[in-house]
Amino acid sequence: MTAVIRLLIAAIVAMQFTSAIHAAEAVKPNIVIILSDDQGRGDYSAFGTKDIRTPGIDRLYAEGMGFDNFFANCPVCSPTRAALMSGCYPDRVGVPGVIRDIKTNSWGYLAQHATLLPKVLKTAGYHSAIVGKWHLGLEPENLPLARGFDHFHGFLDDMMDDYYTHLRNGHNFMRRDLKEIDPEGHATDLFTQWACDYIRERAQAGGPFLLYLAYNAPHDPVQPKSDWLAKVKTREPNMPSNRQKLVALIEHMDDGIGQVLRTLDETKLAANTMVCFSSDNGGILANGANNGPYRGGKQMTYDGGLRVPFAIRWPARIKPGTTSARRALTMDIYATACEVSGVTPPKDIDGVSFLPTLLGQEQPDTDRAEYFVRREGGPQYGGKTIEALRMGDWKLVLNSPFAPAELFNVKADPAETTDLASREKKKFLELSAELRRHIQRGGQVPWQKSEQ
Numbered sequence: 001m002t003a004v005i006r007l008l009i010a011a012i013v014a015m016q017f018t019s020a021i022h023a024a025e026a027v028k029p030n031i032v033i034i035l036s037d038d039q040g041r042g043d044y045s046a047f048g049t050k051d052i053r054t055p056g057i058d059r060l061y062a063e064g065m066g067f068d069n070f071f072a073n074c075p076v077c078s079p080t081r082a083a084l085m086s087g088c089y090p091d092r093v094g095v096p097g098v099i100r101d102i103k104t105n106s107w108g109y110l111a112q113h114a115t116l117l118p119k120v121l122k123t124a125g126y127h128s129a130i131v132g133k134w135h136l137g138l139e140p141e142n143l144p145l146a147r148g149f150d151h152f153h154g155f156l157d158d159m160m161d162d163y164y165t166h167l168r169n170g171h172n173f174m175r176r177d178l179k180e181i182d183p184e185g186h187a188t189d190l191f192t193q194w195a196c197d198y199i200r201e202r203a204q205a206g207g208p209f210l211l212y213l214a215y216n217a218p219h220d221p222v223q224p225k226s227d228w229l230a231k232v233k234t235r236e237p238n239m240p241s242n243r244q245k246l247v248a249l250i251e252h253m254d255d256g257i258g259q260v261l262r263t264l265d266e267t268k269l270a271a272n273t274m275v276c277f278s279s280d281n282g283g284i285l286a287n288g289a290n291n292g293p294y295r296g297g298k299q300m301t302y303d304g305g306l307r308v309p310f311a312i313r314w315p316a317r318i319k320p321g322t323t324s325a326r327r328a329l330t331m332d333i334y335a336t337a338c339e340v341s342g343v344t345p346p347k348d349i350d351g352v353s354f355l356p357t358l359l360g361q362e363q364p365d366t367d368r369a370e371y372f373v374r375r376e377g378g379p380q381y382g383g384k385t386i387e388a389l390r391m392g393d394w395k396l397v398l399n400s401p402f403a404p405a406e407l408f409n410v411k412a413d414p415a416e417t418t419d420l421a422s423r424e425k426k427k428f429l430e431l432s433a434e435l436r437r438h439i440q441r442g443g444q445v446p447w448q449k450s451e452q
Contacts, residue, residue, distance in 0.1 A: 028124060028208040028341050030273040034257060037219040038298055040283025041307045042290035043250055049290055051236050052247050056258030060277050063320045064313030065358060069327040072281045074374050075298055075305030078108050078135050080280040080330050086114040087334030087349035089371055091442030097375035099137055101157050107375045109449045110142045115346050117334050119148030121210050124341045129198050132191040132214035145177060152177055153194040160216055163187045163223045186225055188217050192256030196263040203267035217253040222287055224248035243288030274314040274340060276333055281305055295416045301372055301388035301399050302416050317359060324357050327365050371438040389435040396431040
């Protein structure tokens with residue numbers, strides 16, 4: 001064989017290998033987004049917390065990448081979910097506060113101009129489903145199927161009054177697509193089963209899919225199954241009873257996450273499925289939540305209410321057992337999902353893709369101001385908002401609409417113990433001006449539906 005022929009053969013082999021790589025990269029990944037409800041930053045065992053066992057969540061950290069500085073867009077439910085689905089700050093899509101079935105105590109209306117994630121992914125051939133908690137509106141135009149999902153199997157409203165009856169204020173908000181259903185069983189078990197069923201269906205049907213699995217757990221009422229509670233009581237007899245129940249509810253949910261991961265294994269979909277896991281906000285302190293070393297919890301704009309777990313696994317592309325210190329917000333998942341699927345996101349979103357970070361590439365923190373808002377009723381809030389704004393190492397916090405704003409250097413003081421508002425007046429004024437700019441942007445979008 002002449003040298004020329006050998007070179008030609010080598011060139012052909014190289015071209016075939018390169019083509020194979022490009023073909024593999026052209027296969028769009030499936031996307032699974034798992035969102036827990038009120039799970040604290042430290043309430044999983046991979047964090048180092050000793051009194052909880054979460055092998056499902058831990059598997060995502062071990063087989064993918066964990067983010068050390070991931071923030072929910074809001075310290076309560078609906079706004080974070082709106083940010084996840086729209087890629088925008090929540091008040092920019094009309095959801096600054098919790099959407100409820102009682103109109104006099106509902107603080108958001110999902111804007112019709114927002115293009116939700118399932119709709120934008122549909123342009124790339126994705127089938128989509130939400131299993132579990134929706135919490136983004138009960139109006140016909142804001143039900144999941146009307147906002148781009150192909151399939152819905154879950155609960156429409158904010159919370160269940162009971163994990164077995166699935167009622168809220170005496171009403172049944174459980175649906176399969178548009179049909180009212182009344183299934184038997186603990187909601188966590190139901191959502192896990194329905195998610196696994198959907199994965200198996202899509203494995204048979206073929207083509208990429210988006211699955212948004214939103215558990216109610218561990219939201220109030222903290223109502224674990226008796227066998228899971230018994231396990232925790234036996235293992236941790238000295239644990240306070242409120243935390244025993246919370247841990248049991250989280251461990252039960254974690255078992256469901258493990259089932260979802262095993263279903264991806266069984267259907268041979270795991271390698272090219274990007275699985276994200278996070279929480280919609282920090283944990284409730286009164287329930288014994290572990291929010292790590294951070295101040296506060298759910299409902300608060302201190303970091304304990306905003307910092308949440310985040311792990312992402314994609315065996316085909318993400319190196320296992322890796323971590324990132326880069327800051328990211330819930331709304332950034334939208335931009336990342338668009339990039340991995342080859343879709344151009346809407347021009348006016350606020351989220352930023354962190355795909356380069358996932359692929360091991362250098363990606364510094366953005367220079368954006370990170371803005372957090374929550375509107376709420378009752379005498380404690382009076383229908384007004386609380387906010388926080390972070391720029392670099394500095395954070396401005398307005399944790400009550402009736403109290404002065406505080407300023408923290410969160411790099412030097414991550415527990416937010418020392419208010420520097422009076423000592424760092426220039427920085428205080430700088431962040432205050434930036435906060436007002438974000439409030440004005442959000443004020444351009446109505447958060448109540450017009451009755452006209």
